[in-house]
Each structure stands twice: as structure tokens, then as C-alpha cells.
Amino acid sequence: MKKIFWFVALLITLFLVLVYISVSGNKEDHETAIIVDIEDVDEIDFTAHDSVTVAATTLYKGNLLKQTMQGRNYREAWATPVTVPVVYLDTLHGGMKIVKEGGGSQTSSLRLESSNGILYSLRSINKDPTSHVPEFAKTLGLQNIVIDGISAQHPYGAVAAAALAETAGVLHTNPRPMFIPRQKTLGEYNEKYGDKLYLLEYETKGKFNWTPYKDVKEISDTQDLQELKAKIGDRVKIDKRSLIRARLFDLLIGDWDRHAKQWGWVLQKKNGTYNAIPLAGDRDNAFFKLDGVIPSIISHKTVEPLVRPFEKEIDYMPGLVYKFDVYFLRDTPKEIFLEEAKHLQQALTDDKIEAALHAWPASLFDLNGKEIIAKIKQRREDLQDYAIAFRNIIVERDVLNEPLKGSEDLDLNPGLLKCFECLPE
Numbered sequence: 001m002k003k004i005f006w007f008v009a010l011l012i013t014l015f016l017v018l019v020y021i022s023v024s025g026n027k028e029d030h031e032t033a034i035i036v037d038i039e040d041v042d043e044i045d046f047t048a049h050d051s052v053t054v055a056a057t058t059l060y061k062g063n064l065l066k067q068t069m070q071g072r073n074y075r076e077a078w079a080t081p082v083t084v085p086v087v088y089l090d091t092l093h094g095g096m097k098i099v100k101e102g103g104g105s106q107t108s109s110l111r112l113e114s115s116n117g118i119l120y121s122l123r124s125i126n127k128d129p130t131s132h133v134p135e136f137a138k139t140l141g142l143q144n145i146v147i148d149g150i151s152a153q154h155p156y157g158a159v160a161a162a163a164l165a166e167t168a169g170v171l172h173t174n175p176r177p178m179f180i181p182r183q184k185t186l187g188e189y190n191e192k193y194g195d196k197l198y199l200l201e202y203e204t205k206g207k208f209n210w211t212p213y214k215d216v217k218e219i220s221d222t223q224d225l226q227e228l229k230a231k232i233g234d235r236v237k238i239d240k241r242s243l244i245r246a247r248l249f250d251l252l253i254g255d256w257d258r259h260a261k262q263w264g265w266v267l268q269k270k271n272g273t274y275n276a277i278p279l280a281g282d283r284d285n286a287f288f289k290l291d292g293v294i295p296s297i298i299s300h301k302t303v304e305p306l307v308r309p310f311e312k313e314i315d316y317m318p319g320l321v322y323k324f325d326v327y328f329l330r331d332t333p334k335e336i337f338l339e340e341a342k343h344l345q346q347a348l349t350d351d352k353i354e355a356a357l358h359a360w361p362a363s364l365f366d367l368n369g370k371e372i373i374a375k376i377k378q379r380r381e382d383l384q385d386y387a388i389a390f391r392n393i394i395v396e397r398d399v400l401n402e403p404l405k406g407s408e409d410l411d412l413n414p415g416l417l418k419c420f421e422c423l424p425e
Contacts, residue, residue, distance in 0.1 A: 032057040032126050033179070033197045036081045041195050046086050046181035054179055055081045056125050056197055060151035071292025073151040080363050082156070084197070087178045089185040096120070098189065107284070110193060111203060118210050119203035124196060125155050125177065145294065152290050154368065156360060158199055158283035161253050163356035168347050170249045171211060171266070171279050175201035204264025204281040213277060217269040222260045223407045225276055230416055236274040238420065240332050243278045245340045251320060251386050252344065252379050254310025257285040260324045260404035287372050312378040314386060321393045327404060328420050329394055341387035345380055353377065
């Protein structure tokens with residue numbers, strides 16, 4: 001018995017040592033926005049270049065131990081050079097002006113306004129999750145376990161997701177990768193934002209319409225939509241079919257991070273009534289790939305149920321159902337879920353899925369394209385079953401008793417706090 005005990009203790013000790021070696025510290029010599037065949041960026045006149053070939057970062061390169069313990073993820077994609085346009089903001093879309101600096105806890109971003117008043121977001125491809133690192137992890141030198149987790153995101157996943165969404169009939173923000181050199185238009189933001197790699201996409205909020213829909217009064221966020229509902233009641237409704245289609249599409253592409261702040265709403269106004277069409281933003285977690293020993297433990301449904309890896313089969317549906325879904329879709333008939341699942345199955349044929357993934361350059365497609373296509377195809381085949389399971393979980397859950405994310409400051413009546421169509425109390 002003692003021998004078994006010491007053998008188990010030895011295995012645990014060995015495991016902990018391997019974990020510590022794998023995750024301790026971060027690479028100090030990594031580079032970001034590495035331009036091929038250019039040694040000194042400061043010496044380059046980018047006005048003479050239409051495009052550059054650039055890799056996002058070498059931060060996530062790892063040896064066999066790191067890949068075994070922390071996963072292969074999309075490490076190679078982050079370090080793969082891609083050719084992107086060189087963009088100066090004063091000539092983009094008739095000239096852009098900076099409205100404000102934005103960004104979440106990981107992404108640096110600038111909100112831009114074009115000459116015709118349309119809002120855009122310039123979002124950094126490279127992420128900085130250091131604000132998510134607990135103090136104890138910093139003390140032990142284990143901050144890399146959080147920082148390295150970004151390698152599970154595909155740096156250009158949003159581009160392929162948008163191409164798939166276009167085919168599926170799901171509204172998207174049309175993200176495009178580009179290199180932004182230092183320039184006069186950046187002004188005070190030149191040091192922080194110049195000479196870096198970005199995605200430029202439409203904002204999920206704005207006064208001017210850029211979508212294909214007619215009779216659009218504005219594009220609002222979820223908080224503004226709730227305020228409008230509180231003001232005019234039944235004269236504003238959401239397009240439930242479009243939202244269900246968008247949420248089932250999320251299941252297809254493995255985008256698990258879909259809380260209320262990730263959505264905008266295109267508000268159509270006709271005869272004094274509003275129809276709110278959902279607009280998904282922030283596709284950083286599309287095709288989220290987690291493998292390796294440590295991520296497999298962390299993403300287990302009993303540890304972190306909301307972080308779901310993108311595999312051929314959905315392993316834990318409750319982790320993909322948000323309060324957002326309960327709030328907006330609670331009383332939706334099962335038939336609509338099935339009809340929208342069938343629509344996606346018919347729209348996303350094998351050929352169209354493959355064509356959408358070819359929105360990536362060949363270097364990226366060769367790395368990850370076939371694996372992602374195989375996963376989407378399998379999820380598509382099972383989508384009607386997933387749609388029913390998704391809807392059943394929504395129905396089983398209670399109405400909300402706290403605000404949606406981003407709406408904490410709203411003073412909503414108790415009914416509207418519970419769900420979008422709940423009667424005022």
C-alpha cells in the first residue's frame with residue numbers, strides 16, 4: 001500500500017513540476033507585428049507600400065512540453081506571416097477621425113468615424129490579458145497560464161466567421177485585417193497604436209445605417225434597446241428568427257463568448273413601431289481551440305463551464321446558454337428553432353463552408369482550414385438536435401433576477417429586468 005502511495009505521490013509531484021516548467025514566466029524576447037524582410041520599421045516610408053507581409057506575434061511559440069501541457073492551439077497561426085494592406089486613416093473611407101479610445105479587458109481599440117458619419121472599430125489583433133492574471137499567479141511566476149490562453153483564439157478567426165455568416169444569412173461587422181503605421185491622424189495615440197496589426201470592422205452602435213436593411217433609424221446596443229422598450233413598450237420587438245439563427249450559428253463556429261455586450265441591434269422603424277435585428281460583434285472566440293493537459297482540466301464543465309472548446313461535438317450545452325438567451329428567447333416556440341437550424345443546414349453546404357474558409361490566405365488555410373471545416377460539417381449535421389437542446393435549457397431556466405451584462409446602471413421596472421417581453425410590474 002505504501003508503494004502505491006509513494007508512486008502516486010511521485011506522479012503528482014512530477015505532474016506539478018511539468019506544469020510549473022511549462023507555465024512559469026513569459027517569453028521576454030517575443031515580437032509583435034513582425035514585418036517580413038524589414039529589419040528596422042522606423043526606417044521605412046510606409047507611404048511607398050500598398051501592403052506588407054506581417055506576423056501577429058511570436059509570443060505563443062512553444063516547445064513540445066508547452067504544447068503537451070498547454071496545448072498546440074493556434075500557435076502557428078499567430079506566428080504565420082500574412083499579407084495585409086497598409087492603411088492611412090486620413091484616406092480611408094473618405095477620411096477617418098478618432099472618436100475615442102475603447103477596448104475591453106484584452107483588446108486595444110479606437111472608435112473611428114468616417115466622412116459620412118458611419119462608425120468603425122479598429123481592434124488590435126494582439127491581445128493583452130494581463131488584467132485577468134490573479135495576484136497569486138504573478139507572485140508564483142505563473143501568469144503565463146493566462147497569457148498563453150490567448151493562443152486558443154485564432155488571430156484571424158473573425159474574418160472566416162464573417163465569410164461564413166454572409167453565406168448563412170447572419171448579419172456581421174465585416175472585419176478586415178490591416179497594418180496601421182505611425183501617422184499624423186493617430187495624434188496622441190501614435191505611440192500606442194502605430195505600426196501594429198488590426199481588424200477594422202463596423203461598430204455595433206451608431207446613428208447611420210451601413211447594413212442592407214431599409215427603414216433603419218439607428219443601430220443601438222442592448223442597453224439602449226432596453227431603455228427604448230421601457231419607454232414605448234410593445235411598440236418595439238426583436239426579430240426572434242434572426243436572433244435564433246445567429247445563436248445557432250454561434251454553436252456551429254464554436255463562439256462561446258456571447259454575452260449581452262457582444263450584440264448590437266439594427267432598429268427598423270415602420271409606422272411608429274420598431275423591429276430590432278441582432279448584430280453580433282467581437283468574434284475573437286470563434287473556432288476556440290483548447291487542447292493540452294492544463295486547458296483540458298480548466299475547460300472541464302465542472303471547473304469552467306462557460307469556456308467551451310471547439311470540437312466536432314458540443315460536449316456541454318448548458319455552458320453555451322447565456323442569460324442573454326433566456327432574456328430574449330424564453331417563450332419562443334420550438335418550431336422556430338428547428339426551422340432556423342434547417343435553414344443553416346441548407347445554406348452552409350460543404351462547398352460554401354470551404355469557400356468561406358478560403359477568405360484566409362493559403363498559408364492559414366493550410367494550417368487550420370481543413371480541421372475547422374470538418375468540425376463545422378459535423379456540427380451542422382447535428383444542428384437540429386443542438387437547437388432543441390439549446391431551447392430546452394432556455395425554457396428550463398428561471399427568468400432573470402439581475403441585469404444583463406452592461407445594463408447594471410439601468411433603472412428597469414421589475415418586469416423588464418426579468419425578460420424582454422415580461423409584463424411590467
